[in-house]
Amino acid sequence: MGMVEIIEDLAEEAERQIHDQGWELSPADRSVAAKAAADLHAAVGTPQSQETLTEVDRLEHLREALAVLAIALAHVHGRLAWFLGAAATALTPVLHWRALPAGDGATFGAVQPALQEYTEAEDAIRRLQRTLDSINTA
Template sequence: MSMLKEVERVVHEAEAQLADGTWELTSTDAVLARQTAAALDTAVGPADAHWALPRIERLAALREALAALAMTVARTHGHLAWFLADASSHLAPVLHWRALDAPGNRTFGAVLPTGDELADAEAAIRLLATTLTRAGHDA
């Protein structure tokens, strides 16, 4: 299943928990959600501009987004941490991607992502950013 589809599933669960009151963002979590959304938006820009970048820049941006997610997970506990950890786990294949050719194919298992795989991961990051922005402002 695509990363975007998996993240959509996680987002749907988060939205349901927020709607039914199972998960209520604290003011601290709301700030973290907005900060994380901004970091994700900065890392993975708009699709219409981002797709034209070289693969190495797109991969670097995705890794930066994963780092932003990891930093937020490290700084909080409870539902926000669980939500972002689950979403991050579906984005983990990005960590096995490479942008450079490897003579002799000695890459520690790293593979070249396709354009579609890059776009799928970027769309998943954008969805997380949108969800975090909305949740951070609704809290």
């Protein structure tokens, strides 16, 4: 299962829990979700804007999105923390990617992803961003 599918499953579960009132959102949850959604959008904008960037810049933006999740996760507890933690875990392959050639040196296990993998990770982040927006407005 790829990143997009994992994030889609997490998003559907979060939306279902909120709809079924199993997850009661606190004002703090809403605030953190709103900030994280805005910051994710700033990190990984539209598909058109990302596709014009170099691989180095695309990878930088993906890592920035992971940092957004880590910061948001540090400020919450309970269901939102579990949701953000699972989302960050789904996106961890990004941490093993490199955009620069290895040359003759070691890469510490980093691999160069295919362009499609960048797109999939960006799509997963956009889905996550939409879910955080919906958490804020639920």
